[in-house]
Amino acid sequence: MAFTYFFRDLQTLEMIRDYVIPELRSRRYIHIWDAGCAMGPEPYTLAMVLRENMGMTFRNVRIHATDIDNSDLFGDIIKKGVYPREMVQRIPKPIFEKYFSPADEPDHYVIAEEIRKCVEFTRQNLLDLKPVRTGLNLVLCKNVLLHFKEQERVDVLKMFHDALDGGYLATEQTQKLPPELEGYFEPVVANAQLYRKVA
């Protein structure tokens, strides 16, 4: 099973709240790609943060969650939105109480339908270089690129650039963008892995 958890990267979530959400609020359609989403805690965390901060405009949000999914399990887990107690323990209590309820299975919790229905999962290999769609407002790709060779990383990042409609890219904290990407993205603030697409 892939390593992931709910509310994993608070710094990026705060930056999305402060820099990305204010721009998204005025949009009629909001398309987000979570590339390498594992079994769902990351796209669902993002969905809950967006719901908390966007009010009614949250209904315009679609999160396209993709993963190579070697286990062939992620799609079912994400669709059901049911997670064991140990996976939901880090979620801030007010968020947990608002968006989770006990599932049929003992010691499992199900995410509210409102959150579940904005996330759709597709099985996809990023190295095929086929974007999930174009006209994206935000691409989130965290703790995935580090598994790729240098040229693969460049190719995947260029694909993200082309698929974005002047929006944002969030990557893992440890990765600096390769020099080949100069002029493609600019950091939103220093020392954070949130970038704005340049032209």
Ligand SMILES: C[S@@+](CC[C@H](N)C(=O)[O-])C[C@H]1O[C@@H](n2cnc3c(N)ncnc32)[C@H](O)[C@@H]1O
């Ligand atoms: C460490 S997990 C990160 C999950 C989540 N993004 C996070 O940060 O919590 C890495 C994920 O990348 C996926 N992955 C690895 N290679 C991939 C590829 N070529 N295409 C799509 N997903 C891939 C794995 O299946 C795994 O779910």
